[in-house]
Amino acid sequence: MIYLDNAATTKTAPQAVEAMLPYFYEQYGNPSAVYSLGSSAKKAVNQAKRTLAGAIGAKPEEIYFTSGGTEADNWALKAAAGACAGKGRHIITTKIEHHAVLHTCEYLEKSGYEITYLEVDRDGLVDIEKLRSAIRPDTILISVMFANNEIGTIEPIGEIGALARENGILFHTDAVQAFGQIHIDVEALHIDMLSASGHKMNGPKGIGFLYIRSGIKLGAFIHGGAQERNRRAGTENVPGIVGLEAAAVTAMKRMEEKAAKESRLRDYLIERIEKEIPYCRLNGHRTKRLPGNVNFSFLYAEGESILIMMDMKGICVSSGSACTSGALDPSHVLLALGLKQEEASGSLRLTLSEENSREELDYTVESLKEIISRLREMSPLYEEFLKSCGREEKED
Numbered sequence: 001m002i003y004l005d006n007a008a009t010t011k012t013a014p015q016a017v018e019a020m021l022p023y024f025y026e027q028y029g030n031p032s033a034v035y036s037l038g039s040s041a042k043k044a045v046n047q048a049k050r051t052l053a054g055a056i057g058a059k060p061e062e063i064y065f066t067s068g069g070t071e072a073d074n075w076a077l078k079a080a081a082g083a084c085a086g087k088g089r090h091i092i093t094t095k096i097e098h099h100a101v102l103h104t105c106e107y108l109e110k111s112g113y114e115i116t117y118l119e120v121d122r123d124g125l126v127d128i129e130k131l132r133s134a135i136r137p138d139t140i141l142i143s144v145m146f147a148n149n150e151i152g153t154i155e156p157i158g159e160i161g162a163l164a165r166e167n168g169i170l171f172h173t174d175a176v177q178a179f180g181q182i183h184i185d186v187e188a189l190h191i192d193m194l195s196a197s198g199h200k201m202n203g204p205k206g207i208g209f210l211y212i213r214s215g216i217k218l219g220a221f222i223h224g225g226a227q228e229r230n231r232r233a234g235t236e237n238v239p240g241i242v243g244l245e246a247a248a249v250t251a252m253k254r255m256e257e258k259a260a261k262e263s264r265l266r267d268y269l270i271e272r273i274e275k276e277i278p279y280c281r282l283n284g285h286r287t288k289r290l291p292g293n294v295n296f297s298f299l300y301a302e303g304e305s306i307l308i309m310m311d312m313k314g315i316c317v318s319s320g321s322a323c324t325s326g327a328l329d330p331s332h333v334l335l336a337l338g339l340k341q342e343e344a345s346g347s348l349r350l351t352l353s354e355e356n357s358r359e360e361l362d363y364t365v366e367s368l369k370e371i372i373s374r375l376r377e378m379s380p381l382y383e384e385f386l387k388s389c390g391r392e393e394k395e396d
């Protein structure tokens, strides 16, 4: 099996699993309990906060554990909207956010908020001038993702943060794909809220955190006990928290080396696909891009079919379409780049890890070549296209 879907989830790091195990068997106390079994669990939670805060240049009391990126995004947007409703009800985000942000925005729209969904350019980048002109006196929040999960484009977060700060607007970034991969400093980048998730950076699933800059008065997200400073009730997922911490420690230590390895593999894969498969397009920015992300559109081949045929060859990848109510919808991200419906539906995302080898990538390219040409052979549109090319060549 060749795993090329690391943007969907990653293999849990052995360091994370090892760190977690004692919290199932021995240190299983409830962190709220007063006896020492409880207080040692509490200590582990607090230590994880210190570590994670250190990883993004924050303070430990600014880290709030959640069940993952989706919850962190929901909390940031809904609570910021609620807290600032007195000042205004306008929020700016982008058309390429993850559904955790987009669907939360749709929910807020129904509750009387107005949302501007910024366009991005052909590479998926936010234009700072467009953002500047979208700001209004009643704008309360800007939410722009750090790096896109489909096309890997890394946004100009520092500039966006500075603009938000200049205008007294809260700035949230969904850093689920960036945390552990790219260096993040919430101070330097003027970030007020940041969402992160464990399972995207070799930590366990079902755990993440929301960074909330101190001084920002956001309401509680889950009501109940006094955990997470009364803002997110529920007994802490101690093994998850400890596993997330261990994964973050490993990621921070090896960030440069890992990124260098992955981007070498990424560039090798991009180069081979561009050279060897005709009528394809690289989606996302060529250089401002996550180290492991490769995303291509192949004309006259359908993404879901490529995916299934790749699976039959033992390769796990992901397509640019999502199944909603039984129909395959092309990705909203690819459509926002200006791709035509048929270009977007012939897309494939391959997200690498440093564990992938060149041999695996060679096998992937050979399989892809064979699959794309088989699918194109079956496509009447491709036949027509070839005929039209032949005619044009003769006419020339």
Ligand code: PLP
Residues within 6 Å of the ligand: 007, 008, 067, 068, 069, 070, 071, 073, 098, 100, 145, 147, 148, 149, 174, 176, 177, 197, 198, 199, 206, 208
């Ligand atoms: N935001 C982005 C950019 C993501 O890629 C994902 C996961 O795919 C999420 C949010 C949701 O994170 P989680 O799976 O931890 O809820």
